[in-house]
Amino acid sequence: MASPPEHPPTPTPYGTPEAPRIAVRGEAHLEVDPEIARIGITVSARGTDRKDALNHLTRRNTTALDLMNTYGDAIEKLETGSFSITPELTKHGRGERIRAYHGTVHITAELTDFTALGELTTRLADLDLTRVDGPWWALRPDSPAHRRARQQAVHEAVQRAREYAEALGTTLAALVELADIGAENAQPYSMEAQSRSMRTTSFDAAALDQPPALDLEPERQHVHAQVNARFTMSPPAL
Incomplete structure (x- = not known):
């Protein structure tokens, strides 16, 4: 009669005396320059009738673009x-009487050349009935900074586990588990000045009949990554 197939023993979550486990967390925090800047532009128009408002809005939108x-x-x-x-209704009187029409167009621009950002921002803000918001600084989703942070977090987890093993007079044997618990662009911790300044270029505003360019300082970006790691180690001599 054939014997039933042997099944390998189910590993316990806390290891065994023959293969003790170490669970650690690795973290990394990088502070880097932004890669992109976004600004929001709102073009507005008002007219006594719908066609008049649309004509003004179309013209101003085209000018901004x-x-x-x-x-x-x-x-x-x-x-x-x-x-x-x-439509804007009159505040007094009976019935729904339209006083005027208001039109808006919202535009988003994403820039990678920060030298042009300050000049463009002021030139847009100088247009009739045009509002500019921002800039909002950011990294690209595939920025190398995210990769560096994740790698740094893994290296820290390995180093920490080695230090625990060395404290017990032994060494790591194998990696059991590596869990990514988050690698994302965190909120800035402060509004401190950057170590490296990026300034806009200057030009003769009077000759061009334009306002001077804003001197914008890019906000440093904070990238945070964390991993959980489990290792087995050789049995220590306690």
Whole structure:
């Protein structure tokens, strides 16, 4: 009669005296320069009738887009987010009488050339009924900084586990588990000045009949990564 197949013993979550386990956490925090800057542009118009408001809005939207298109590769992405045309009713009197129409267009621009950012921002803000918000600094989703942070977190976990094993007079034997518990762009810890400043270029504003460029200082980005790791080690002599 054939004997039943042997099954390997189920490993216990806490290891065994013959193969003790070490559980550690590795963390990394990097502070790096931003790679992109986003600004929001809101173009507005008002008219006594719908067609009048739309004509003003179309003209101002085209002016803003034409201005941004002159910056070429400095603007990596240009998107129109939303458009609205809203009637304004009179506050007094009976009935629904329309006093005027308000129109808005929201545009988002993503720049990689920070030297052009300050100049573009002020030139946009100088346009009629145009609002500029931002900039919002960020890293690309595939930024090498995220990879460096994850690798650094793993290296720290291995180093920490080795130190625990050395404290027991033994060495690591094998990696049992490596769990990624988060690697993301965290909120900045402070609004301190950057170690490396990026300044906008200057130009003759009077000759161009334009406002001077804003001197914008990019906000440093904080990248955080954490991993949980479990190792087995050779049995220590206690």
